[in-house]
Amino acid sequence: MLVVISPAKKLDWDERDVNVTYPDFQKDAMSLAKTARNLTLGDLKGLMHLSDDLAKLNRDRFQAFEAEPASDATRPAAMAFAGDTYQGLEAGSLDDDELAYAQDHLRILSGLYGVLRPLDAIQPYRLEMGSKLKTRRGKNLYDYWGNDLSKALNAQAEKTGSKVLINCASQEYFGAVALKALKLDVITPQFMEDKRDGKGPKIVSFFAKKARGAMARFIVQNRLKEADSIRDFDIGGYAWSEDLSTPQKPVFLRDYPAS
Numbered sequence: 508m509l510v511v512i513s514p515a516k517k518l519d520w521d522e523r524d525v526n527v528t529y530p531d532f533q534k535d536a537m538s539l540a541k542t543a544r545n546l547t548l549g550d551l552k553g554l555m556h557l558s559d560d561l562a563k564l565n566r567d568r569f570q571a572f573e574a575e576p577a578s579d580a581t582r583p584a585a586m587a588f589a590g591d592t593y594q595g596l597e598a599g600s601l602d603d604d605e606l607a608y609a610q611d612h613l614r615i616l617s618g619l620y621g622v623l624r625p626l627d628a629i630q631p632y633r634l635e636m637g638s639k640l641k642t643r644r645g646k647n648l649y650d651y652w653g654n655d656l657s658k659a660l661n662a663q664a665e666k667t668g669s670k671v672l673i674n675c676a677s678q679e680y681f682g683a684v685a686l687k688a689l690k691l692d693v694i695t696p697q698f699m700e701d702k703r704d705g706k707g708p709k710i711v712s713f714f715a716k717k718a719r720g721a722m723a724r725f726i727v728q729n730r731l732k733e734a735d736s737i738r739d740f741d742i743g744g745y746a747w748s749e750d751l752s753t754p755q756k757p758v759f760l761r762d763y764p765a766s
Contacts (some may be wrong), residue, residue: 515590595720
């Protein structure tokens, strides 16, 4: 079983000492960084809807981006990103055996790096998958990545004997995976809150993001192999709802948390 997640916009360097690996799509990341560094500050600001300060920060990051960065300029991917999903994943608290398993079975989709392993060394950047960055391959990053992400996931699935991909990524990021080229069955868990107000369960983005990270952690820690095994997920008070679920979209439901 493979599981994929997507990055948060914010990066927050974690100082845990681990042996990092080299991203498979480092050359592509360098190419995209070169494209982005040629944009004006105004273009970069508009591309990702940034404030002046954030636009300047990310311009400087693209300017400093290197094909072979120094070790002190990088961090492991799973420990570099911050945000709701990564609060659920808590990669920094996984033990060495769990990190080793995650390295083979967990993948992070990235606008800049394509597909990342948890311990791949990355440089600071911001480039959402939905960004309309024009390149020689097309008008946006979906055009740029084409079938590459699917091929990478297929190759890793073959190495690990995985037949199923548990999609814990956002729609924006998983939309870059060409499903026609993907040889895996895709299961996308849904996390819903019930306010008991007669309006029925709803997806609340903040809670769903954190739950997706927690699901990825649950799969890693329990070394899950069968798709049905994720039904045992109960972190944060969620429980699998047979009535609301379909085979490709299992629903996990809980009462809306009190404020």
